[in-house]
Amino acid sequence: MTDFPPQFRVIETLRWSANTGALRQERHLARMARTCCDLDLPFPEAQLCALLENLYAEHDLRVRLTVDAQGQGRLEHWPLVPTTGDWTIAVSDQRLDSADPWLARKTTNRAFYDTARAALPKGVDELIFLNERGEVCEGTITNVFVQNGDAILTPPVSCGLLPGVLRAELLQTDRACEAVLTLQDMRSSQVLFCGNSLRGLIPVRLITSGE
Numbered sequence: 001m002t003d004f005p006p007q008f009r010v011i012e013t014l015r016w017s018a019n020t021g022a023l024r025q026e027r028h029l030a031r032m033a034r035t036c037c038d039l040d041l042p043f044p045e046a047q048l049c050a051l052l053e054n055l056y057a058e059h060d061l062r063v064r065l066t067v068d069a070q071g072q073g074r075l076e077h078w079p080l081v082p083t084t085g086d087w088t089i090a091v092s093d094q095r096l097d098s099a100d101p102w103l104a105r106k107t108t109n110r111a112f113y114d115t116a117r118a119a120l121p122k123g124v125d126e127l128i129f130l131n132e133r134g135e136v137c138e139g140t141i142t143n144v145f146v147q148n149g150d151a152i153l154t155p156p157v158s159c160g161l162l163p164g165v166l167r168a169e170l171l172q173t174d175r176a177c178e179a180v181l182t183l184q185d186m187r188s189s190q191v192l193f194c195g196n197s198l199r200g201l202i203p204v205r206l207i208t209s210g211e
Helices: 025-038 045-053 111-118 165-172 183-188
Strands: 009-017 061-068 073-079 087-096 126-131 136-139 143-148 151-154 191-196 200-206
Touching (some): 025 165, 045 073, 111 126
Parallel strands (some): 087 200
Antiparallel strands (some): 009 061, 126 136, 143 191
């Protein structure tokens, strides 16, 4: 993974507010640093921190940090559109390869997800992928969480998924634990969530073929 196209970037997407600044900034930068290290790219931590420190707005923002193959950082931002209500999710017919190392790294090498998200059926907010073994992986922009009683379960990275920042926080604070999940686990769960650091945990309803 050493030959990168000109437009290749390591990316992080985070929430910023006027009251608190960048939410989970340390966790986002730590994941970005690990990805740059894995790919043997320079990580401009001081530059990225300065970009975030100098950011100003009177409303919540969706912030995108990028690092290119030369180690140059960039910040872009847009108004954050609030998440309203529960989401409806469906399961993709396409399968992920759990051995694909790119799945665990957040980069611009994600056309598979972008294409799937752009083609979401009407009324569907997120599409969930399974791997070659039929195990639950992740959504196009979210991790998956199944709750039964007090236990919140989420698939391990070995299934083939991005280790999300919100996911990491929930695991490290013992509010969730890892477990291999199947489609049946999703169907039978008391509560089903999708989530990411930008939008938090979102209650979802799973629809199947024919609904």
